[in-house]
Amino acid sequence: MTKVDVQAYAAWQRSLFWVAWLAMLVPLYFIGHGFALAGSMVFNGYGEMVDFVLILIMGTALLVVLLIGIYTLTRYWHQGYSFKRLLLWLTLGIVGIPLAALLGSLYAYLNLIV
Numbered sequence: 001m002t003k004v005d006v007q008a009y010a011a012w013q014r015s016l017f018w019v020a021w022l023a024m025l026v027p028l029y030f031i032g033h034g035f036a037l038a039g040s041m042v043f044n045g046y047g048e049m050v051d052f053v054l055i056l057i058m059g060t061a062l063l064v065v066l067l068i069g070i071y072t073l074t075r076y077w078h079q080g081y082s083f084k085r086l087l088l089w090l091t092l093g094i095v096g097i098p099l100a101a102l103l104g105s106l107y108a109y110l111n112l113i114v
Helices: 011-023 025-043 049-078 083-113
Strands: none
Touching: 011 025, 011 049, 011 083, 025 049, 025 083, 049 083
């Protein structure tokens, strides 16, 4: 497999990348906070099935957003991808994964509580 020639990123692209990459910290914070809240209930003896499911959903989302952050940072550093592809990955980390975790948590909560 050959490496695609990618030109150096322009100044506006570098700025936009760092703003988007740092914006991933916002959903990462909220997902981590949700993971900590559900985890504290389980570790304090309140072990309903919905709590275990919420821990799995939040933990998986937390791990995936962290991996997307590492992946995009290494690809940006080595300039291995086009800028458009990096932005697609960052959009997935900022919007896609947190939205999927939110919808999955709501679905699990409504089905396991009711």
